[in-house]
Amino acid sequence: MSGTTKRRSSEKRKEKSRDAARNRRSQEAEIFSQRCNALPVPSNVQAQLDKSSVMRIAISHLKLAKIIEKANDEDEKTDHLWMKALEGFVIILSSDVDIIFVSESVAKYLGISQIDLIGQSLLEFLHPCDHDEIVDLLCHKTTNKKKSLFLRMKCTLTTKGRSVNLKSASYKVIRLSGEFKEFEMEETSDENKENNSQQYYIAVWRA
Template sequence: MKEKSKTAARTRREKENSEFYELAKMLPLPSAITSQLDKASIIRLTTSYLKMRIVFPQGLGEAWGHTSRTRSLDNVGRELGSHLLQTLDGFIFVVAPDGKIMYISETASVHLGLSQVELTGNSIYEYVHPADHDEMTAVLTPHQPYHSHFVQEYEMERSFFLRMKCVLAKRNAGLTSGGYKVIHCSGYLKIRQYSLDMSPFDGCYQNVGLVAVGHSLPPSAVTEIKLHSNMFMFRASLDMKLIFLDSRVAELTGYEPQDLIEKTLYHHVHSCDTFHLRCAHHLLLVKGQVTTKYYRFLAKQGGWVWVQSYATIVHNSRSSRPHCIVSVNYDDDSLLLLLLLLLFLIQFNLTITIMMTVMIITMMMIMMMMMIMMMMMIITMMMIMMMMMIMMIMMMMIITMMIIIISNSIQFNYYYDDYY
């Protein structure tokens, strides 16, 4: 009896292991990784995939493991997407409303040192600095929707900074503090509406999840960034009082470095942009790194220069206390000119396209009207010809009847004369 029980248990375990093995093969991971997964990891990754189907009901391409011989362009597209992920200076991640990571690209290991398998299915709060938990919760919480009741799905933009756990070696980790690295996340919160049966105007909104891209700040160490012609660097105290500026600031703003030293950065920023700069300054003091939004910097000869700053707090090597702020700044005027030129070309091409479309439609309408008129003329001529034919037939019938009557009359007279 015991032997049968052991055999049944062994058979059950073998079947269970076989099912887990088949399930692992369906995961979108290399076979070298799936073959080493334990059962808990397989369940965790499979659950994450099923949750992803809520965010993307139509899926992301064909079935996992599907190989196509005929649709070579799709295969090229998937390979291109993989290469883009490798070249992207960041990683893509999808987070459920409860904070569980449904998907994260393998490039996360380059920035955090944590593998894709380790992160997927676990809570993002486990890898975020405790002081940033409230901010992460606020990001995952949708605001009251202001959209029309007829909109079934929409997206809320999100841009935030998180300190995430980094286990890379010090020489590869970049700028870290206490084992955490500042990541700039930008993406959107996906919201879906479900109508209720009570009224077509009533409905409930469901938070589907967060889709975002994370970037390390800055891309490399501040001291290793090569300054181009549209960039300048400054060093400031913690209250943004400028201490040092490099000579490139004169080419971009007209100010010599000595004109700005001992002055606060806020004095040269447009009043409408000071609020966003102050928020970025606060984040910098709290988290150690920040990327500002584009702001307007006053030029010496008048006008404004659009600038974006990558700022980092430098700590004292002895006391480990914050010492100063180092910022690399990008002049965005050349980019704005290119964008304006591109918009002009797009608008110009759009105008030409609209004019051509209107001309083609007008010509087609004229041709249709001419064809209709020709058809009407042909129909009119056919009706006239039919009427003429009818009249000719009637005339022939009348002439024939008259001939018959005259012939009968002559014949009658002939017989009458013979009789009498």
């Protein structure tokens, strides 16, 4: 095979590789767009989300949908918590200390948007001295279903009503009042139900 033929063959392989990469990026962009459009957030917010944010919010939304489904199936009554949050916010925490859901009103009191909180670890927004307490509480199943907590959460609102960068945020003491709910998140055999159940803390903060 001559040198010219080899170069042509090499160029064809490179072109095929570039075409395959373009097609892959196009497919990824289409999937990303579909997932983004499916999120229960306003279109103006969707336009600001990157891929990692879309995945983070999508995963939390799926978990939240499962929690609501299980709560309805098991006739778990939490309406009173939502009513109490009319002048505050609702938050749902997993046993991994992740924020599964927080109501949009959280921005009014902490200055941090709902989108920036959902799917994140609560520890990123807590005072370091409160980490051990919340981890110990959420990571171990408890028989005490009702629990109130005092936590120091980051707040980007100043006393003058201005908003600062998260890195410059101060800490605001909040009192969460809520209940632990335990749900079997996947279908499983009777002997594995205990290991498959997950605990969530559904709480409210009132202004």
